[in-house]
Amino acid sequence: QQNAQAEAGFFDTAQERIYLRPDGAYADLDALRPGIIQASLSAYGASGPYRDIPGIGGTIEPMSGMSSLLGYEDGNPLNSGNMYPDPVAGVYMTTAIVAALRHRATTGEGQYIDLGMMEANATFVGDAFAEFTANGRVRPRMGNRHPRVAPHGIYEAAGGQWLALSADDESQWTALKGVLAIPALDATTFATMAERKAHEDELDAHIADWARGQDATLAEQLLQQAGVPAARVRLPDEVLADAQLRAREFVVSVTHPEAGTHEMVGVPWRFSRTPAQVTRPSPMLGQHSQEVLGDLLGVTSDEYESLVERNVSGDEPPQ
Structure with missing residues (x-):
């Protein structure tokens, strides 16, 4: 038996044409198909003062506080550039639908799901909210730095490449010093995490000087082998060709009737008993x-x- 679901992700004009509204409309759908699950995903949800305001990922990021945290301390707030809230809201909605299906399987009851992108994206700013509610401190933009950890950044390497690294505890710091072999890092000003955080500008300058003379790929390998979290910054085409993703068959080839055959990212999880695969292309409009x-x-x-x-x-x- 197929599961009856209706999903709405439109501006209000389109929703009202098909009467997908929570104020009484769900009862009509439930009467037509008992147990139906109606999932409505909009910018700000179907209630509250923002319910009639349109929005996209590029406006949800600033509305949810995310943009205020992206960028350098002396620079402008930034958006991620990837319409981050869109897939975030989609993942949350999928989880909500699964929960509603579970409820229906045990009770026979369907229900209306109302999800706002602003709320979904705000959950990814939770540590900044906690910092304010617990300490009264509004987190500033910090670039690539971390609120408590130093070093933590992305440094320019030889040939215009970039290297990310972090030392989250004393064992990683000791390992990092062993790879960098910079005598100045043995100074008492870098002896503890608190000292390193207090002298972060000086610390970053030492690491930046070292990184500029390094091949990012080799430096990544040396640091990882020493137990230091590190990664060369990869471009999108490099990610698609990455040996790890290829080994896990994450990159798949899909043929679309209009767009043709192209590689794309697949399913990011693996089940031990059932396959997790892309079995068909995205549908045509209204298919x-x-x-x-x-x-x-x-x-x-x-x-x-x-x-x-x-x-x-x-x-x-x-x-």
Whole structure:
């Protein structure tokens, strides 16, 4: 038996055309298909003073506090550049739907799920919120630095490459000093984490001088072998070719009827008993509209054609 679900991720105008609203509309859907789970994902949720405000990942990042933390202390706030809130909200919604399916399996009851991207993204700023509620301190932008750990940064290496490294405890600090072999790092000003944090500018200058003469790949290997967290900054094309991801078959080739055949990232988890694979390309616009509305929601062919005529559904962009 197929699970009946309806998902909405539209601005209010589109939602209202199809009546996907929490204030009474879910009861109509539940009467049509008992046990249905309606999942509504919008910028700010279906209630509250922001419910009618449109938003995208590029506005959700500043609204959730994330942009205020990205960038250098003496620079402007930044967005991630990757529309980070979009996949974050999608992952949370998937989890919420699974929880609702579990509830339905035990009770027979469906329910309405209301998820706002602002709230979903705000959970990834939780440590900054905790810092304020516990200590009354508003966290500033810190670039690549860490609130408590030093060194912690990304340093320019030879040939325009970049190397990230961190020493989170005393054992890692000792190992880092062994690789860098910089006598000045034995000074009492760097003896403890608190001292290193207090003299972070001087510490970073020493590491930056060392890094500029290093091949980032070799330095990464030396530091990792010594037990120091380190990584060369990789470009997207390098990530797709990475031996680790290839060994785990994370990069897959998918053929799309319009876009053609391209490599893309696959499923980031592995099950011991069932495969986790990309089995088909992303759907065409409206490819499954009639199937979902008809097979799952009971919309007749005539009713579906009426929805198409009113630009509520179909496989063409709205006019």
